[in-house]
Amino acid sequence: AEISLGRGVPENERGLNMGKLIVIEGTDGSGKSTQFELLAARLEREGRTFHRLRFPRYDQPSSALIRMYLGGDFGTDPEAVNAYAASTFYAVDRYASYVQDWRQAYEAGDLFLSDRYTTSNAVHQGGKVAAGERTAFFRWLYDLEYNRMELPRPDLVVLLDMPTELSEQLLRRREVDTHTQADIHEQDRAYLTRCRETAREAAAHYGWSLVSCARDGQLRTVEDIHEELYALVRRTLET
Numbered sequence: 001a002e003i004s005l006g007r008g009v010p011e012n013e014r015g016l017n018m019g020k021l022i023v024i025e026g027t028d029g030s031g032k033s034t035q036f037e038l039l040a041a042r043l044e045r046e047g048r049t050f051h052r053l054r055f056p057r058y059d060q061p062s063s064a065l066i067r068m069y070l071g072g073d074f075g076t077d078p079e080a081v082n083a084y085a086a087s088t089f090y091a092v093d094r095y096a097s098y099v100q101d102w103r104q105a106y107e108a109g110d111l112f113l114s115d116r117y118t119t120s121n122a123v124h125q126g127g128k129v130a131a132g133e134r135t136a137f138f139r140w141l142y143d144l145e146y147n148r149m150e151l152p153r154p155d156l157v158v159l160l161d162m163p164t165e166l167s168e169q170l171l172r173r174r175e176v177d178t179h180t181q182a183d184i185h186e187q188d189r190a191y192l193t194r195c196r197e198t199a200r201e202a203a204a205h206y207g208w209s210l211v212s213c214a215r216d217g218q219l220r221t222v223e224d225i226h227e228e229l230y231a232l233v234r235r236t237l238e239t
Helices: 032-045 061-070 083-107 119-128 131-148 164-178 189-206 222-237
Strands: 020-026 051-054 111-115 156-161 209-212
Touching: 020 032, 020 119, 020 222, 032 111, 032 222, 051 083, 061 083, 083 111, 083 119, 083 131, 119 131, 119 156, 119 189, 131 189, 156 189, 156 222, 164 189, 189 209, 209 222
Parallel strands: 020 111, 020 156, 051 111, 156 209
Antiparallel strands: none
16 A cells, blocks of 8 residues: 555544644646745734745755755766655755754644655655656655654655756756756756656655646746645644
8 A cells, every 4th residue: 555645644643632644746847835935924914923944944054965966066967966865865855854943842743844855855756756656765764764763754745846847947947037057956857757747656656636837838827726724724623
């Protein structure tokens, strides 16, 4: 049987006082951060109390290997570091965050919204793994982060599914608008294409909720996407 992340942890495993964790996931250029902020603002207007999480934490020492990796120190091709090695870089950063910053509040029952999470390893590193070996990678990843490292399992993962050709347009526009240079992932179209394919496979494997960012080859409006995403979150919060 496949393991479902989207449905969270059974109550007898979570404990009665554990918090809730909602994750917004998506490939590069999917508008993930925009949707995260819209959701947070709406929950604030409703008077809900919650904490925000963002990964990776580039300003923290625990992300040192991630910064080196994305900066090309280990090779300018994303394939230079295999999926298993690279996944550990990101997992360590999340572990440090959980233990140092938010474990106590989570165990006390608080609500958390996360912009990326363990799910990003499945999306971005899984794309490096041959198609026939991805299920084994997904299982290894689940065991590493949730069983071995004991990180909380999400109650809801929403994957923003963006066609690669549209995400590329948004990434190039962001570079111009922010006067920044894309990292080695964002510059590699073949890699972005594989990540989208892998993200959809991961969603099916783990039981994530998928929200399409385009319809009939055209981008949906930000507001339209938000309403679909919010409906999923509301149902989770009401259970």
